[in-house]
Amino acid sequence: xxxxxxxxxxxxxxxxxxxxxxxxxxxxxxxxxxxxxxxxxxxxxxxxxxxxxxxxxxxxxxxxxxxxxxxxxxxxxxxxxxxxxxxxxxxxxxxxxxxxxxxxxxxxxxxxxxxxxxxxxxxxxxxxxxxxxxxxxxxxxxxxxxxxxxxxxxxxxxxxxxxxxxxxxxxxxxxxxxxxxxxxxxxxxxxxxxxxxxxxxxxxxxxxxxxxxxxxxxxxxxxxxxxxxxxxxxxxxxxxxxxxxxxxxxxxxxxxxxxxxxxxxxxxxxxxxxxxxxxxxxxxxxxxxxxxxxxxxxxxxxxxxxxxxxxxxxxxxxxxxxxxxxxxxxxxxxxxxxxxxxxxxxxxxxxxxxxxxxxxxxxxxxxxxxxxxxxxxxxxxx
Amino acid sequence: xxxxxxxxxxxxxxxxxxxxxxxxxxxxxxxxxxxxxxxxxxxxxxxxxxxxxxxxxxxxxxxxxxxxxxxxxxxxxxxxxxxxxxxxxxxxxxxxxxxxxxxxxxxxxxxxxxxxxxxxxxxxxxxxxxxxxxxxxxxxxxxxxxxxxxxxxxxxxxxxxxxxxxxxxxxxxxxxxxxxxxxxxxxxxxxxxxxxxxxxxxxxxxxxxxxxxxxxxxxxxxxxxxxxxxxxxxxxxxxxxxxxxxxxxxxxxxxxxxxxxxxxxxxxxxxxxxxxxxxxxxxxxxxxxxxxxxxxxxxxxxxxxxxxxxxxxxxxxxxxxxxxxxxxxxxxxxxxxxxxxxxxxxxxxxxxxxxxxxxxxxxxxxxxxxxxxxxxxxxxxxxxxxxx
Amino acid sequence: xxxxxxxxxxxxxxxxxxxxxxxxxxxxxxxxxxxxxxxxxxxxxxxxxxxxxxxxxxxxxxxxxxxxxxxxxxxxxxxxxxxxxxxxxxxxxxxxxxxxxxxxxxxxxxxxxxxxxxxxxxxxxxxxxxxxxxxxxxxxxxxxxxxxxxxxxxxxxxxxxxxxxxxxxxxx
Numbered sequence: 001x002x003x004x005x006x007x008x009x010x011x012x013x014x015x016x017x018x019x020x021x022x023x024x025x026x027x028x029x030x031x032x033x034x035x036x037x038x039x040x041x042x043x044x045x046x047x048x049x050x051x052x053x054x055x056x057x058x059x060x061x062x063x064x065x066x067x068x069x070x071x072x073x074x075x076x077x078x079x080x081x082x083x084x085x086x087x088x089x090x091x092x093x094x095x096x097x098x099x100x101x102x103x104x105x106x107x108x109x110x111x112x113x114x115x116x117x118x119x120x121x122x123x124x125x126x127x128x129x130x131x132x133x134x135x136x137x138x139x140x141x142x143x144x145x146x147x148x149x150x151x152x153x154x155x156x157x158x159x160x161x162x163x164x165x166x167x168x169x170x171x172x173x174x175x176x177x178x179x180x181x182x183x184x185x186x187x188x189x190x191x192x193x194x195x196x197x198x199x200x201x202x203x204x205x206x207x208x209x210x211x212x213x214x215x216x217x218x219x220x221x222x223x224x225x226x227x228x229x230x231x232x233x234x235x236x237x238x239x240x241x242x243x244x245x246x247x248x249x250x251x252x253x254x255x256x257x258x259x260x261x262x263x264x265x266x267x268x269x270x271x272x273x274x275x276x277x278x279x280x281x282x283x284x285x286x287x288x289x290x291x292x293x294x295x296x297x298x299x300x301x302x303x304x305x306x307x308x309x310x311x312x313x314x315x316x317x318x319x320x321x322x323x324x325x326x327x328x329x330x331x332x333x334x335x336x337x338x339x340x341x342x343x344x345x346x347x348x349x350x351x352x353x354x355x356x357x358x359x360x361x362x363x364x365x366x367x368x369x370x371x372x373x374x375x376x377x378x379x380x381x382x
Numbered sequence: 383x384x385x386x387x388x389x390x391x392x393x394x395x396x397x398x399x400x401x402x403x404x405x406x407x408x409x410x411x412x413x414x415x416x417x418x419x420x421x422x423x424x425x426x427x428x429x430x431x432x433x434x435x436x437x438x439x440x441x442x443x444x445x446x447x448x449x450x451x452x453x454x455x456x457x458x459x460x461x462x463x464x465x466x467x468x469x470x471x472x473x474x475x476x477x478x479x480x481x482x483x484x485x486x487x488x489x490x491x492x493x494x495x496x497x498x499x500x501x502x503x504x505x506x507x508x509x510x511x512x513x514x515x516x517x518x519x520x521x522x523x524x525x526x527x528x529x530x531x532x533x534x535x536x537x538x539x540x541x542x543x544x545x546x547x548x549x550x551x552x553x554x555x556x557x558x559x560x561x562x563x564x565x566x567x568x569x570x571x572x573x574x575x576x577x578x579x580x581x582x583x584x585x586x587x588x589x590x591x592x593x594x595x596x597x598x599x600x601x602x603x604x605x606x607x608x609x610x611x612x613x614x615x616x617x618x619x620x621x622x623x624x625x626x627x628x629x630x631x632x633x634x635x636x637x638x639x640x641x642x643x644x645x646x647x648x649x650x651x652x653x654x655x656x657x658x659x660x661x662x663x664x665x666x667x668x669x670x671x672x673x674x675x676x677x678x679x680x681x682x683x684x685x686x687x688x689x690x691x692x693x694x695x696x697x698x699x700x701x702x703x704x705x706x707x708x709x710x711x712x713x714x715x716x717x718x719x720x721x722x723x724x725x726x727x728x729x730x731x732x733x734x735x736x737x738x739x740x741x742x743x744x745x746x747x748x749x750x751x752x753x754x755x756x757x758x759x760x761x762x763x764x765x766x767x768x769x770x
Numbered sequence: 771x772x773x774x775x776x777x778x779x780x781x782x783x784x785x786x787x788x789x790x791x792x793x794x795x796x797x798x799x800x801x802x803x804x805x806x807x808x809x810x811x812x813x814x815x816x817x818x819x820x821x822x823x824x825x826x827x828x829x830x831x832x833x834x835x836x837x838x839x840x841x842x843x844x845x846x847x848x849x850x851x852x853x854x855x856x857x858x859x860x861x862x863x864x865x866x867x868x869x870x871x872x873x874x875x876x877x878x879x880x881x882x883x884x885x886x887x888x889x890x891x892x893x894x895x896x897x898x899x900x901x902x903x904x905x906x907x908x909x910x911x912x913x914x915x916x917x918x919x920x921x922x923x924x925x926x927x928x929x930x931x932x933x934x935x936x937x938x939x940x941x942x
Binding site: 436437440442444445448480481482483607608609610611612621623628629698699700701702703704706713715717719720721722727728730732736737739740769770 | 794805806807808809810812836837838839840842844845846847856858860862865867869888889890892893894897901914915916917918925926928
């Protein structure tokens with residue numbers, strides 16, 4: 001009964017959740033509860049993932065910023081402060097839940113939920129390991145970019161509904177900035193998509209296996225336009241996640257806290273969970289398209305030693321991806337604590353006048369390379 | 383709002399009314415450098431008017447000056463420009479000493495100069511560090527505070543306080559430097575020179591910082607003089623004026639003749655002459671000049687008395703005097719009037735921040751809100767001095 | 771130029787409102803009561819002519835007092851019927867300073883504003899006006915600057931009495 005329902009959906013490759021559910025045969029569970037259970041498990045895992053990513057990222061941010069600034073960061077809550085996010089979470093939960101006078105109550109409450117929900121939805125398209133994913137979408141990256149863009153709606157709602165002029169400024173800046181940088185973000189991903197030939201994240205990752213797991217797309221012999229594309233992509237994700245040097249929407253020293261000024265407690269933590277989760281997710285997109293995704297010498301070694309279907313192979317692959325994702329997050333944090341903030345009109349100028357034409361030029365060059373040069377290169381065929 | 387009765391499209395466009403938004407910066411705001419309120423009118427992101435509202439930190443310093451004795455007033459002087467308290471003490475002491483006509487022992491002059499210049503470095507560290515913070519660079523602020531901590535530890539060793547010293551007194555300084563203090567100052571100078579290069583590399587020439595501050599808040603030389611500005615505000619506009627060289631007090635005439643220091647001026651290197659970058663540049667370069675002055679004093683200092691003989695209950699001869707000194711922020715003037723008694727008749731403090739802030743009303747319209755923050759940061763005001 | 775030189779130049783240019791000067795002097799040994807005067811020399815100028823005087827000081831090519839450093843006032847004592855308005859001028863070109871004083875009767879403390887001559891006077895006159903109760907006619911924006919808009923009283927006059935309460939807050 002389980003297998004019938006589950007196999008009706010288009011699948012490619014094995015899926016640990018489906019296998020697990022197929023293996024369980026509870027006759028007393030009615031048919032309509034089966035997809036709900038599957039969805040429930042998936043949702044539970046995504047929420048847990050986002051929470052853990054956010055918690056770890058807050059700790060990482062405070063330690064990274066501390067060490068860059070010649071101080072230690074949290075040291076008391078647990079060994080080197082690793083329990084600090086837990087303490088922060090408890091504090092935020094216990095804070096008074098208030099809605100400012102004059103604020104639009106419905107929008108004020110819904111805005112953080114929308115923001116977090118878009119990121120959770122984007123996570124549905126992510127494979128956690130080659131055999132452990134929620135849905136193997138052929139439209140993978142397209143879906144991810146679309147869902148992460150909808151956070152803007154939530155931010156603008158938050159800024160408007162707070163009934164505060166400073167929040168409004170933050171929201172307007174954010175909307176302008178995100179819309180401007182969506183373009184170079186999407187365009188710069190076109191070159192790796194061309195090389196891979198697919199939007200599907202698992203296929204993109206599989207295409208970079210080889211050379212002991214180091215046959216990544218970023219190397220110049222694959223396509224020399226990959227490196228400029230990655231730089232453009234990285235700048236675009238800094239702007240999308242509102243990280244310095246593009247953190248005007250939450251410009252602390254000008255707008256107090258931008259669109260989040262009037263939020264406190266658990267609602268504020270939603271915004272922050274979204275920010276760190278988005279940072280991680282965009283990093284992972286970059287890891288998939290430029291740095292091999294699941295492929296690394298560790299994965300290759302695990303495949304050689306344990307075989308393709310073994311659970312330790314999946315763990316190695318998953319660990320590789322996590323490390324690559326957090327390397328990107330670390331780089332973003334490093335930049336935040338080093339560079340000053342760019343002014344909003346300069347952000348716009350950079351996005352529209354410099355990055356977009358550059359991205360288009362890279363796509364043009366990359367596609368010409370693919371059509372004319374790549375077929376004659378021995379390492380690109382077969 | 384009136385109902386729209388427009389029928390054609392043109393009539394509709396004329397009928398739509400937009401209003402400039404009135405935004406309130408402060409009194410509680412991370413970028414106003416203290417408790418100050420600026421009422422801004424903004425058309426979107428462009429500021430169309432600015433009106434500073436002061437008085438939140440007014441502590442009636444001048445009225446108190448007329449009610450306490452001469453020596454008792456000294457701690458109050460620390461508290462107006464609390465980031466450069468040594469210089470405030472110095473200004474007040476010089477004004478009263480001018481009325482008294484006494485001579486200050488040479489060792490006291492040396493120690494006073496060292497303390498004033500070290501405090502100048504500390505004040506500029508905060509000015510530049512918080513300026514970076516306003517622009518969004520969080521880290522240089524903490525690096526600069528590392529050096530400022532050392533400076534405050536030095537002051538704690540000599541007078542017991544980290545921020546409000548009351549150390550430079552009428553007649554000299556309160557006590558002699560403890561043994562080893564002078565060599566520690568020398569070590570500070572050595573270490574500071576390397577760190578200074580770090581700050582320049584990290585923030586001063588950072589492309590984003592330059593883009594945020596160049597061509598913003600341009601003060602022309604004529605405007606600077608018309609508004610009575612002083613300190614880095616005029617030197618940033620290229621005007622070669624420094625009270626330490628042009629109207630010297632204490633030992634500065636001697637130090638200048640020895641060629642120990644120079645006066646950095648804004649040159650319009652990264653944009654228009656007299657923009658925010660030039661003023662920040664002047665402050666950063668002045669830190670190195672202060673180090674040179676401190677080194678000269680360390681080389682020339684000799685043992686001796688540190689305070690002239692001043693009675694506990696001071697009666698200052700009748701008269702009035704004005705003394706202006708070069709505070710890190712500009713010309714700090716003390717105008718004291720005495721009728722021969724124990725208490726001043728008038729103790730006027732001319733704070734440079736008060737005068738320098740007036741120019742903001744003129745500079746802000748036409749800039750973006752983010753620039754407004756850059757402009758206020760470049761005036762380097764301390765609200766304690768603006769309000770007294 | 772020293773003070774005497776400035777005074778001679780002003781006299782030669784027939785500076786408007788120049789009444790006299792006051793220089794520091796040692797105590798007169800013949801007169802026990804005279805303790806002399808210490809400090810800086812200054813000029814006495816008529817209050818109503820102050821802006822024209824400042825304009826001459828600013829524009830004259832041998833004086834060139836471009837900067838108005840300070841404009842404030844003094845209340846010499848409770849018994850004195852006059853206030854003294856004190857102006858500090860600075861010349862960057864010639865490196866000299868000048869102190870100028872005007873008397874204003876306390877009962878009718880009104881004089882023309884110097885803002886057209888030096889814009890630095892704008893905020894200084896606002897502060898001076900609210901603290902001493904002086905009206906500067908022609909000032910573009912004579913609001914309170916340091917005191918609250920609705921404060922009653924002129925704090926720096928010697929006969930000032932602190933109010934008993936302000937907006938319901940007891941001030942005792």
